[in-house]
Amino acid sequence: MSGSDEKAKHEKAVVALMTTRTISEAAKRSGYTERSLYRLLTQNEFITLYRQARWAAVGVAASRLQQSASQAVDTLSEVMADKEASPSARVQAAKVCLDMALRTVELEDLEARISALERGINA
Secondary structure, eight states, X not given: OOHHHHHHHHHHHHHHHHHSSSHHHHHHHHTOOHHHHHHXXXXXXXXXXXXXXXXXXXXXXXXXXXXXXXXXXXXXXXXXXXXXXXXXXXXXXXXXXXXXXXXXXXXXXXXXXXXXXXXXXXX
């Protein structure tokens, strides 16, 4: 099998792994035996290809979440301000807002600290 044929077959296996629930289903869909697919999952080159595909999928989902973030904050703010909403809903919305604000500050602090450490290492 040529390198390009093997790569195409590997890519088909990656797609199958990402779109099915089990190794058995992925093997059937990709044309591998279950044993061969398990063997592929131990090979660094294939693992790298699979990992890249998974990160790409996560990146797409993260972008969609970021696009919805403003609307989510608006919704939480509306619930917090709604005097007719149940007290538990208002408290939960407030808690989520405070938790996320705190996490944002913590992440910004960590980013600044890591950047300072990197600058110190590279100096």
